[in-house]
Amino acid sequence: MEGGALMPEYRVEWCVDVEANDRQEAARLALAIQQSGDSIAERRLQCLGRG
Numbered sequence: 001m002e003g004g005a006l007m008p009e010y011r012v013e014w015c016v017d018v019e020a021n022d023r024q025e026a027a028r029l030a031l032a033i034q035q036s037g038d039s040i041a042e043r044r045l046q047c048l049g050r051g
Helices: 023-035 040-047
Strands: none
Touching: none
C-alpha cells in the first residue's frame, strides 16, 4: 500500500485432485505440484505474462 491507496483484492482458486491417505498428505502433494516447475498452473501464469 503506497501513498495510502488501497490495492485491489482478487480471489484466486486453484484445484487439483490428488490421491492421498489423509488431508495432510493431500496438502503436501498439492503444494509440491503447485511449486513444481512442471506444473500446468505455473505454465499458464507464464503464458498470461504473470510468471
